[in-house]
Amino acid sequence: MIQLDFSFADDNDMDSIILGQSADAFPEIETMALNQEIIDYLEANVRSTASDREVVDRLRELLFEEDYLNIQYDDLKTRTAIETFQDRQGNCLSVVSLYIAMARHLGVDARFQTVKVRPRWDRRGELLVISQHINAVGRFGQSTYYVVDFTPEISVQQLTASTVTDTHARALYFNNLGVERLIAGEYEKSLQFFKNALWIDPALSIAWNNIGTAYNRNGDKTLAEYAYRKAYATDKTNATAINNLAKYYHNQGDLETSERYARAIERFNNSNPYYHYNMGNMAYAEADFEMAREHFTRAIRRKEAEPDFYYALSKTYEQLGDELQSQRMYQMARLMVLASDEIYLPSQDKVRIVNEKSILRETSAGFSINTGEAR
Template sequence: MQYRHLTAYALLSLSIGLSACSTAPLNLPAPHATETQSLLHLEDQFHLNNLATHFPDPLAITPEMKAFVKQHVPESLPEVGRLRYLTEALRNPRTFGISYHSGLTLTAAETFEQKHGNCISLTVLFIALAKEAKLNAWVNEVVENQDQELLADNRIAVYKHINAVVQLPNKQVVVDFSDLGDAYLRPQQRIPETRAAAQYYSNRGVDMLGENQLGLAYQYFKRALQLDTGTSYIWGNLGTLLNRMELYTEAEIAFREAYSLDNNDHTALGNLERLYLNSGKKSEAKQIRQVIVRRQLNNPYWHYGIAKQAFEEGKTEDALRSALRAIRLDNSEYRFYYFAAQIYRELGDRDNYHKFGIKAAMMRKAAQDAE
């Protein structure tokens, strides 16, 4: 029961450097609570004092959705049967035909009406319908190394994968709307619905920022932070907006808050580095750059991302070197072996193509069996 994914994403303006440097510990104190709270009261900067925005409930269910469940999910069935009937009804083109669309962050009701959406959209739809079918369902966040998606397109986004979990009498079943068929094998954690809603509003804010509707973007980010002040990338998204507005002091506070919540948030570091460079704080920018470079060079997912980028650019030998470096740093990730096999095939090295391909297949099967 696999679907496709998108999920909450974080804006960044991070350029990558490769020079090795010695580094000192990063001294980046967290902003005071009064500073961060002040960022949620900037309506004057966006001329929003007289503008009221309606924030829909992402999980709200409509009469049509209730009728769908009643028609396709017999309430007399046990939980496992209700789950099966619901997922089959959603997948079957004759009854619904759900599909993935990366550019759409929708509520459950909107997703039901349009029959497609991104990962958050599809997940909130499933959760709403599952609850109507009297299933115990909740939102799950797949713990993913952010650098992987960061370097797949290092000027756009960091992704967090979202899926759903249903509790059956003797087991939990993951329903994952992901184009990565193995997403259910990765570490996951339950998150409250308020955090899922915050991710929805944050994504909507990013959508508005992309459309240059800065006032709406601010309102969505503010709403997200009213629900969840503890997620770093939402503060980072707000910082990107404030930077766009040339509110540099406020943007720095937002980026520092993001980093204080997650000191592995390379997005926040990259944005801070650029902010400091643009404001003439070269010493602070250099210190951050050194930390970023050190972390990149020791991060297998960074090398994996570099390998993918080089491969797409036709730099096959460079791609192989980076893929093998990723394997040396982490020999437990089957995707590294699988990608190395692809590179060897492109190079015409059949022996290593088979060697690494078989290794990847065995590692993936072992992970599936363990699950």
């Protein structure tokens, strides 16, 4: 939680503008529908007598192996299940929607599961996009369940997960469409998608933050401020909303409030090792290896037992020409992995059968937009 003296009250007039629609604005978009082509594909490739476990394994083959659909990761566009099947690519929300729709058609239990994982920052133009994650979970019985994830490996430490409804997943879908239109500079269209996401799920904090950015870019400062504030009031861990408020107040000339919010974010970020890890990755991508080294070192100071930090620092030292330090960091990372095989488990099959809770690693389920300078 971000420590901040913050008072907020719902405003009925503001809410009526943002949440005023009376029905889903896009009923024609069926995110999880299957067409006849997909149904025929399943009937031709999955035995009708297959057990639930056999169906799950067969769907993995059909979705991900080269001889079949061979679906590839693409986080630039959020697709429906049908579009994902047709395009043979998608982000985690898109692929999981297709998987769940297929599994349910074949009579296998499958639900959406949101996963709290290390955040991942990605610059897109002037915006900073922070990705979250979703995967699929289902049960074979009372004591055994499976997880399907569109990622190369899993981390079972410091992660939490919760199953969510199809309705929540639909809200995430429209939130993502809004972000895509926002990045493209289509502010009115992005507002339509964000409003629909919030009509579906008024408690979706990332959508409140994102619609605030859309209003801000569209020149409606009052609604922007209200949406940013409601994003934080809905989720006290929403750092992007506070960062956006700091930037907003700075641009409005309220430097005292801006500085107060900026200090809260600085305290939060400086204590977060994954913030420094991601800032290091961004600096590395921009060939600023000294800045990358500084951020990776800060990440390690805040959390020593994280192999990825040492691997990243090893690569950075290699770019800086310090081969001795590069090898030292690499060996430290390897020793950590070897010392605890519970930290990283390979999951090339993208399916894991578990008898106790085991959560998979991040890609991008829901996007959140940070308009401020990274601190």
